[in-house]
Amino acid sequence: MPLENQVIPNHLSMSNKVTNKKNIEIFKQDINRLSYEESISALETILNNVQDENISLDEIQINYIKGHLLLKHCEELLQFCEQEINEINPEFLELD
Template sequence: MSNKDIKENISNLSFEEALEELENITQSFEDGDSTLEDAVNLYNKGVLLKKHCEQKLKEAKKKIDEVKINKEDSIEKK
């Protein structure tokens, strides 16, 4: 799978799905059952997954920051 295909697939993942894939990659490294080539490919995919998760967290924080609670405990958008 090309790097472009991997990026496209990752962009369609939710935060939770991407995090689960990162955990699977970590487990694969801990098990030590990958070839060098597979390990490099998994590392590259892990970097892309990490960036995707960071972006999802930034988007969530931005949405939270845009919400304001007024004196009547009603939610307002800033």
């Protein structure tokens, strides 16, 4: 029977979704501990990894998820820093 006519069980993709959700939660916890500089370094590593022609599809997916979470973390750190800067009273910065 040709492959296109076969019914392929969907339970494998469902178990991968559960695994991915667990992995994402673990990734989030790990990433939230990183500084901005560490996050940028991790993003650079991911960029180098995905440029490798021998990377598997699973690794591409994991790198995509990690990269997305790292980017979001960097954006949040920058927003927090910007908010702190905006809250600085300019009078405190005046030289006597």
